[in-house]
Amino acid sequence: MANKFIVASAPHVHGDLSTRRLMADVIIALLPALAVSVYVFGWGVLTVTATSIACCVLFEYLVQRFLVGGKTTITNLSAIVTGLLLAMNMPANIPLWIVAVGAFVAICVAKMPFGGLGKNLFNPAIAARVFLLIAYPSQMTTFAAPSVEGFADAYSGATMLAAAKACLVDFGSYDAMGMFAGIQSGSLGEVAAFALLLGFAYLLLRRVITWHIPVAVLGTIALFAAVYGAFAFDTPHVVLNYSLFHLIGGGALLGAIFMATDYVTSPMTTRGMVIYGVGIGLLTMIIRLWGAYPEGMSFAILIMNSVVPLINKYVKPRRFGKK
Amino acid sequence: MRTFPIGGVHPSDNKKWSKASAIEAMELPDVVVVPLAQHIGAPAVVKVAKGDKVKVGELIAEAGGFVSANIHAPISGTITAVDLQPNGQGLRQMAVTIKREGDEWLESIDRSEELVRDCSLEPAEIVARIKAAGIVGMGGATFPTHVKLSIPEGKRAEVLIINGVECEPYLTSDYRTMLERGEQLLVGVSILMKAISVDRAVVGVENNKPDAIEHLKALAKEYVGIEVKALKTMYPQGGEKQLIAALTGREVPPPPALPIDVGAVVCNASTAVAVYEAVQKNKPLVERVVTVTGASLAEPRNLLTRFGTPVESLIARCGGLPEGDVRILNGGPMMGRPMSNLASPVMKGCSGITILSGKDALRGEPSACIKCAKCVEACPMGLEPYLLQRYTVKKAWDEIERNDITSCIECGCCQFTCPANIALLDYVRLAKQTVMGIIRARNTKK
Numbered sequence: 001m002a003n004k005f006i007v008a009s010a011p012h013v014h015g016d017l018s019t020r021r022l023m024a025d026v027i028i029a030l031l032p033a034l035a036v037s038v039y040v041f042g043w044g045v046l047t048v049t050a051t052s053i054a055c056c057v058l059f060e061y062l063v064q065r066f067l068v069g070g071k072t073t074i075t076n077l078s079a080i081v082t083g084l085l086l087a088m089n090m091p092a093n094i095p096l097w098i099v100a101v102g103a104f105v106a107i108c109v110a111k112m113p114f115g116g117l118g119k120n121l122f123n124p125a126i127a128a129r130v131f132l133l134i135a136y137p138s139q140m141t142t143f144a145a146p147s148v149e150g151f152a153d154a155y156s157g158a159t160m161l162a163a164a165k166a167c168l169v170d171f172g173s174y175d176a177m178g179m180f181a182g183i184q185s186g187s188l189g190e191v192a193a194f195a196l197l198l199g200f201a202y203l204l205l206r207r208v209i210t211w212h213i214p215v216a217v218l219g220t221i222a223l224f225a226a227v228y229g230a231f232a233f234d235t236p237h238v239v240l241n242y243s244l245f246h247l248i249g250g251g252a253l254l255g256a257i258f259m260a261t262d263y264v265t266s267p268m269t270t271r272g273m274v275i276y277g278v279g280i281g282l283l284t285m286i287i288r289l290w291g292a293y294p295e296g297m298s299f300a301i302l303i304m305n306s307v308v309p310l311i312n313k314y315v316k317p318r319r320f321g322k323k
Numbered sequence: 324m325r326t327f328p329i330g331g332v333h334p335s336d337n338k339k340w341s342k343a344s345a346i347e348a349m350e351l352p353d354v355v356v357v358p359l360a361q362h363i364g365a366p367a368v369v370k371v372a373k374g375d376k377v378k379v380g381e382l383i384a385e386a387g388g389f390v391s392a393n394i395h396a397p398i399s400g401t402i403t404a405v406d407l408q409p410n411g412q413g414l415r416q417m418a419v420t421i422k423r424e425g426d427e428w429l430e431s432i433d434r435s436e437e438l439v440r441d442c443s444l445e446p447a448e449i450v451a452r453i454k455a456a457g458i459v460g461m462g463g464a465t466f467p468t469h470v471k472l473s474i475p476e477g478k479r480a481e482v483l484i485i486n487g488v489e490c491e492p493y494l495t496s497d498y499r500t501m502l503e504r505g506e507q508l509l510v511g512v513s514i515l516m517k518a519i520s521v522d523r524a525v526v527g528v529e530n531n532k533p534d535a536i537e538h539l540k541a542l543a544k545e546y547v548g549i550e551v552k553a554l555k556t557m558y559p560q561g562g563e564k565q566l567i568a569a570l571t572g573r574e575v576p577p578p579p580a581l582p583i584d585v586g587a588v589v590c591n592a593s594t595a596v597a598v599y600e601a602v603q604k605n606k607p608l609v610e611r612v613v614t615v616t617g618a619s620l621a622e623p624r625n626l627l628t629r630f631g632t633p634v635e636s637l638i639a640r641c642g643g644l645p646e647g648d649v650r651i652l653n654g655g656p657m658m659g660r661p662m663s664n665l666a667s668p669v670m671k672g673c674s675g676i677t678i679l680s681g682k683d684a685l686r687g688e689p690s691a692c693i694k695c696a697k698c699v700e701a702c703p704m705g706l707e708p709y710l711l712q713r714y715t716v717k718k719a720w721d722e723i724e725r726n727d728i729t730s731c732i733e734c735g736c737c738q739f740t741c742p743a744n745i746a747l748l749d750y751v752r753l754a755k756q757t758v759m760g761i762i763r764a765r766n767t768k769k
């Protein structure tokens with residue numbers, strides 16, 4: 001008989017998940033936001049994105065090839081995801097050499113020294129963004145004005161959050177719908193709320209992530225802003241606008257949906273995920289309202305990343321039969 | 324729709340290959356090899372010797388303890404050997420070999436098709452007949468049924484649960500049995516209810532078998548206290564603890580607690596039919612329905628097969644092995660055991676022979692854990708498989724024990740779902756065995 005018997009232990013079938021498929025899904029989920037970004041900021045967006053991805057993949061390949069050894073890991077697509085996320089966190093008009101520095105920090109400092117995918121403590125893209133924010137503050141916070149009609153001139157060059165911090169925003173008349181549609185200045189990935197939400201829906205549909213982290217982060221931000229707003233403003237309408245503004249403005253959506261949900265650096269149980277998400281939401285608002293930076297998302301995620309091992313140690317899933 | 328509370332996965336059910344084939348009798352083999360250990364517990368003790376003549380249904384080996392089961396001659400003929408024979412994995416174990424002469428049954432066995440509904444036996448007599456007939460759990464666990472029915476002092480059964488879930492992909496032997504032997508099944512359920520003195524039984528069937536649900540529901544109207552419930556299709560719903568939780572909402576506490584601690588006794592649907600035959604027809608367990616299936620098998624079937632029939636003859640009956648790489652399983656693809664010796668016999672726990680071929684037979688290359696938490700989400704016992712795996716690599720057995728490894732039901736959901744293709748079940752099984760050994764050693768020292 002021309003048979004080769006394969007003897008391996010159960011289970012003998014496998015689901016349709018693979019690391020590569022999950023990474024590909026994250027990439028697909030980011031495409032709407034990328035498209036809106038190109039529309040709003042122009043073709044420069046693609047140069048930044050391509051540079052970021054190319055550098056991340058190249059660095060990972062080189063480190064694996066010459067320092068770590070073994071089979072190359074770039075085929076699992078995680079370096080592309082890191083590159084794409086890093087680009088999403090930068091202004092469209094950033095000098096390309098800074099992009100390369102960011103990619104270097106993400107891959108060669110935050111990811112590979114820990115042992116590569118799965119072992120890093122910090123989200124590589126976030127670590128790189130925070131590094132760049134500290135090292136090159138002016139380049140990282142000078143944003144191109146969106147080339148879209150209807151954008152209020154007063155805000156060009158600064159993000160809505162920065163404007164808010166400088167008390168430049170009139171929350172009574174501010175245009176939440178405009179921001180929702182992508183009309184705000186900021187990093188590549190921060191421009192269009194609806195595109196990010198579309199990506200979120202896709203990730204949920206494909207079961208790449210669960211809702212727990214994004215909802216915990218965004219819920220906390222909205223609630224915090226509403227409570228703060230209730231003290232600061234008189235009319236409920238303004239309070240609502242203020243809360244919406246914190247949700248949609250800045251990097252809240254990008255961070256909550258795509259950065260905080262990074263598998264490697266987020267908790268392993270749903271309860272842990274909620275704790276982690278609430279922590280990120282709180283820290284974000286504390287930094288936004290009382291910190292030195294207009295945006296606190298990246299710092300919040302980075303800080304909560306470092307708490308994840310502790311959460312995993314103490315927050316266990318509900319065991320069957322123990323209520 | 325109801326299902327169990329935590330975790331679970333959705334493997335493609337692949338029942339389509341064999342579900343439409345009505346149960347057929349497999350040709351009688353010329354020679355059978357009947358192992359003495361076909362159940363969980365002590366092997367049976369042989370009662371015959373080389374040269375003896377036996378009829379179908381004659382006792383050839385007697386239960387070797389309380390947790391053990393009788394074994395009967397599945398064919399008539401002459402005993403040609405009592406010796407070590409290789410099993411499906413190639414390990415040698417004691418077995419009785421019988422060479423067939425005709426098909427002569429013990430006169431005491433009622434082989435007519437006529438349905439006998441009424442049973443006037445006392446509970447103890449029912450259990451005694453079930454024990455005499457050598458009945459074990461036929462879903463694959465092979466736990467002796469009379470032991471389950473002997474409720475320990477101080478405990479009380481409240482509900483009988485019948486497992487008609489057949490959550491293993493591919494397999495259809497319970498399904499065909501429910502469709503074709505529904506009456507016998509329900510009489511069997513009534514008898515089991517009487518044996519443990521409960522007035523309520525629930526038959527759980529997954530909703531990928533709507534015709535079986537309809538059929539049993541219609542029949543059950545004629546029986547008092549038997550309810551048929553549809554369950555959402557989800558693996559491993561056939562696990563005892565999962566099934567009890569799905570049907571009653573009660574969760575069996577962690578080991579050493581047993582289903583009876585929440586008032587439940589669970590029996591498989593095919594086992595209920597065997598109980599009917601044993602109690603009402605005086606027929607010991609000598610045959611069972613075996614699904615022989617696979618995507619590339621020419622003619623998948625459900626074959627009523629005498630124990631001891633070589634697996635290869637069943638495969639031959641279904642069109643022979645497909646070409647190329649094959650993985651042959653005793654059971655289904657989630658929990659089945661891989662076979663290397665196809666000359667080995669069909670036994671009491673063999674609900675199916677599944678043949679995976681070509682790409683389906685291969686295992687994916689493992690890569691690094693990406694901490695996606697999918698395994699934690701999938702585990703029906705609420706464990707953290709990724710963590711157990713890491714601790715197993717480090718041999719950190721005390722950490723593993725602290726993380727409740729003894730609750731693991733070895734269902735394989737974790738490995739099925741892992742995107743990094745890590746052989747999680749291999750690790751957790753090793754960890755569980757090691758920790759159980761440590762616990763046993765500690766208890767004997769005390």
Ligand code: SF4
Pocket residue numbers: 691692693694695696697698699708709737740741742743744745747
């Ligand atoms: S499913 Fe696999 S990759 Fe994901 S956490 Fe579990 S072991 Fe790691």
Ligand code: SF4
Pocket residue numbers: 701702703704705706707708730731732733734735736737738747748751
């Ligand atoms: S095999 Fe054990 S650890 Fe894995 S999912 Fe099943 S119960 Fe959980």
